[in-house]
Amino acid sequence: GENVEQHPSTLSVQEGDSAVIKCTYSDSASNYFPWYKQELGKRPQLIIDIRSNVGEKKDQRIAVTLNKTAKHFSLHITETQPEDSAVYFCAAFKGGSQGNLIFGKGTKLSVKP
């Protein structure tokens, strides 16, 4: 089955700096890669996603890149703000009749003012 590795597990940056979180997946058939943000005690919320036919996608300060050959994808947050502090999860979806979404273990991002 699919396995998703996420690094780093914790990340501390200064406000205004950039943050990068990386994930690798094992199943080359995976074709959909969302990123979720989870604030303490709250539900995960989708912040950006990318499909396997696209190499990069950007939404304001957030961007995701995908390297299908190397089977890894990354989340980039620029000009970080204290409200970006949260746990971020990457995930990979393998299509087909038995498809499901497998999550990485999460990255706890702390943005210091």
Next chain:
Amino acid sequence: DSGVTQTPKHLITATGQRVTLRCSPRSGDLSVYWYQQSLDQGLQFLIQYYNGEERAKGNILERFSAQQFPDLHSELNLSSLELGDSALYFCASSASGQDSPLHFGNGTRLTVT
């Protein structure tokens, strides 16, 4: 608000007991997912249903079972509860169960004493 409704919000019960967690998906979504999140842990995939049929199964214990009803709401049944079952249980729904975004409910926090 994601449109996914989970009840109850909190549940406190004793070891050996049985509980039922309920989830109503977003209007129009056919697929329901269940995830378990223990303290400071990631999202462990339990099971997925699509239009009433089981589609994928994760590391769901034999003491746990689920179903999706004709009106598309889903229930997760946890029996012979153990202390280690204490966790936040999330339900999520998606339109197709394929490469479409998951929308999470606010979760049910289960405490087993």
